[in-house]
Amino acid sequence: IQLLRTRHRRHLTAIPGPILASFSNIWKIAAIYHEDMPGWNVSVHKKYGPVVRIGPNHVSFASPEAFQVIYTSRDLFTKRRRDQSDFYEVGAPTYRDEPLENLFSLRDAPRHAALRRNIGGLYTKAAVADFESKIDDCVMLFMKQLTNRTRIEPAKLDMSLWLHLLAFDCLGEINVSKKLGLLETGRDVNGFIETSDKIFYIVGLFTQAPILQRLLGYLRSRAPAEEAEPILKFTLNEVKTRTESLHPQGDMLGKLLGVHYKQPEKVTIRDLTAAIFINLTAGHDVLAITLRAIWYYLACNPRVKSKLRDEIKLVNNQLSSSDILPYSEISKLPYLNAVIHETLRVHPNTGTIIERKAPPGGATIDGYYIPGGTIVGVNAWVLHRNEVYGRDTDQFRPERWLEASTEERLRMNQFLFSFGAGTHTCIGKNIAMMMVSKAVLEFYRRFDATLALPPPEHTWKVHGSWVTKQTEMDMIVSGM
Numbered sequence: 001i002q003l004l005r006t007r008h009r010r011h012l013t014a015i016p017g018p019i020l021a022s023f024s025n026i027w028k029i030a031a032i033y034h035e036d037m038p039g040w041n042v043s044v045h046k047k048y049g050p051v052v053r054i055g056p057n058h059v060s061f062a063s064p065e066a067f068q069v070i071y072t073s074r075d076l077f078t079k080r081r082r083d084q085s086d087f088y089e090v091g092a093p094t095y096r097d098e099p100l101e102n103l104f105s106l107r108d109a110p111r112h113a114a115l116r117r118n119i120g121g122l123y124t125k126a127a128v129a130d131f132e133s134k135i136d137d138c139v140m141l142f143m144k145q146l147t148n149r150t151r152i153e154p155a156k157l158d159m160s161l162w163l164h165l166l167a168f169d170c171l172g173e174i175n176v177s178k179k180l181g182l183l184e185t186g187r188d189v190n191g192f193i194e195t196s197d198k199i200f201y202i203v204g205l206f207t208q209a210p211i212l213q214r215l216l217g218y219l220r221s222r223a224p225a226e227e228a229e230p231i232l233k234f235t236l237n238e239v240k241t242r243t244e245s246l247h248p249q250g251d252m253l254g255k256l257l258g259v260h261y262k263q264p265e266k267v268t269i270r271d272l273t274a275a276i277f278i279n280l281t282a283g284h285d286v287l288a289i290t291l292r293a294i295w296y297y298l299a300c301n302p303r304v305k306s307k308l309r310d311e312i313k314l315v316n317n318q319l320s321s322s323d324i325l326p327y328s329e330i331s332k333l334p335y336l337n338a339v340i341h342e343t344l345r346v347h348p349n350t351g352t353i354i355e356r357k358a359p360p361g362g363a364t365i366d367g368y369y370i371p372g373g374t375i376v377g378v379n380a381w382v383l384h385r386n387e388v389y390g391r392d393t394d395q396f397r398p399e400r401w402l403e404a405s406t407e408e409r410l411r412m413n414q415f416l417f418s419f420g421a422g423t424h425t426c427i428g429k430n431i432a433m434m435m436v437s438k439a440v441l442e443f444y445r446r447f448d449a450t451l452a453l454p455p456p457e458h459t460w461k462v463h464g465s466w467v468t469k470q471t472e473m474d475m476i477v478s479g480m
C-alpha cells in the first residue's frame with residue numbers, strides 16, 4: 001500500500017500548485033474558512049495554469065476539455081465513495097439506522113440511474129407545468145407582502161432574506177402543497193433556514209479533509225437527524241399524514257405516491273420520502289442564491305435593468321388582462337433569458353469544485369497522468385470565466401448570450417456548469433427556471449429595487465463556501 005501511495009504521489013508531484021497543498025489539505029480548509037473558495041480557486045489557476053494541485057490527492061482543472069472528460073464521459077469519473085471525505089454525505093441523513101439515500105447522495109451508478117429513470121418523468125418540462133399555479137400562488141403572496149410594506153413610501157428591505165423566504169415557500173407548495181409560513185411571517189420558521197445554513201457551512205468546511213470528515217460523521221451520529229434537521233422532520237410528518245389520507249394531491253408528493261401505488265417495487269415509501277427531503281434541501285438555498293444574484297446585478301447595472309423593463313412592458317401590454325403572466329409566454333422572452341443565463345454564469349451556486357474520483361486505471365487529462373482514486377474536478381467560477389464566454393468575462397453583460405452565433409451559444413450552454421453536468425445534472429432545473437423567471441418578471445413588472453447604499457460603499461457579502469450564499473443585501477424597494 002505504501003508503495004502504491006508513493007507512486008500515486010509521484011505522479012501528482014509533477015502538477016504545479018501551492019506548496020502547502022502538496023502535503024496537506026490546509027489550503028482548501030483556509031479557502032473555505034475565509035469563505036472565498038471561488039476567489040482562491042480562480043487565482044491559483046491564474047498563477048499556476050490550467051491544472052493545479054490543491055490538495056495532496058486533489059487536482060483542480062480549468063479547461064472546457066477537462067470539464068468534458070470529467071463530467072460527461074459516462075460513469076467513468078464517479079461521485080466519491082462513502083469512506084472518503086465527501087460532501088455528498090450530507091444529502092443522506094441517517095434515518096432508521098440507514099442513510100436515507102436519494103439522487104443527490106447515491107454514489108452507486110446503477111442504483112442512481114434506476115432511481116433517476118423511475119422518478120425522472122416527474123421533473124420534465126411538461127410535468128412541472130402542473131406546478132405553475134403553485135408558483136403563482138407564492139409569487140403573488142410575495143408581491144402582497146412587498147405591496148403592504150411599500151404602500152406609503154419606499155421601504156428598506158433585506159432582500160437576501162425575502163428572496164430566500166420566497167424560494168422556500170415555493171418549494172413547500174410544489175412538493176407538499178404547503179407554504180412553510182416564511183412569506184406569511186416575513187421570517188425564518190422552525191429554524192429551517194438557520195439550520196440549513198449551519199449544515200451547508202459545516203459540511204463545506206469539514207469535507208475538505210478525511211480526518212475532519214470522520215469527525216463530522218461522529219458528531220452527526222450523536223444527534224438523531226429527525227430532531228437535528230427540521231426539513232427531515234417536516235418531510236417525515238408530511239409523508240405520514242399523506243399516506244394516511246385518502247385525498248390525492250397534484251403536488252410532487254402526490255405524483256410520487258401515484259408511481260408508488262402503481263409500482264411499489266420501483267419507488268418505495270422510503271425512496272419518495274428521500275426524494276421530497278432532497279428536493280427541499282437541495283433546492284431552497286440555490287434558488288435563493290440565483291434570485292439574489294439577479295436582484296443584485298440588476299441593481300448594479302441600471303442599463304440592463306431598464307432594457308429588461310422594456311421587454312417586460314411589451315409583454316405586459318399584450319397580456320394586460322392577466323393577473324400573472326403564463327410561463328409559456330415568459331419563457332420566450334430573449335432578454336429575460338439572457339439575464340438569467342448571465343447571472344448563472346457570473347454567480348454559480350457551488351463555490352467548491354463538484355468532486356469526482358478518477359477511474360481505477362487512472363486517466364490523462366490536459367496532458368497530465370492522473371492516478372486512479374485522485375479527486376478531480378472543475379470549479380464553475382473558473383470555467384465560467386473561460387474565453388468561450390468572450391474576453392470580458394468579469395463583466396455582467398447579458399448581451400453576450402444574444403450576440404453569439406448559434407454555434408457559439410451552443411458551446412456557452414454546453415459549458416455552463418451552474419446546474420451540474422452529465423448523469424448528475426440538476427433534476428430540478430425545469431422547476432428552477434420556471435420559478436426564477438416568474439419571480440423576476442412579476443417583481444420588475446410592479447416594483448423597483450435599488451441598493452440602499454450604491455456601490456462602492458455598498459457591496460453584498462458573498463459566503464464562498466460549498467454554496468455561495470449572499471447576505472447584507474439591504475435594498476430600497478418601491479412600487480412602480
Ligand code: HEM
Binds near residue numbers: 104349417
Ligand atoms: C437555481 C436553482 C438550482 C441550481 C443552480 C441547482 C444546481 C444543482 C447542481 C450544480 C447539481 C449537481 C450536483 C452534483 O453533481 O453533485 C444539482 C443536482 C440536484 N438538484 Fe439542483 N439546483 C437548483 C434547483 C433545484 C431544485 C428547485 C430542486 C428540486 C426541486 C433541485 C434538486 C436537485 C437534485 C435532486 C439533484 C441531484 C440530481 C442527481 O444527482 O441525479 N435542484 N443541482
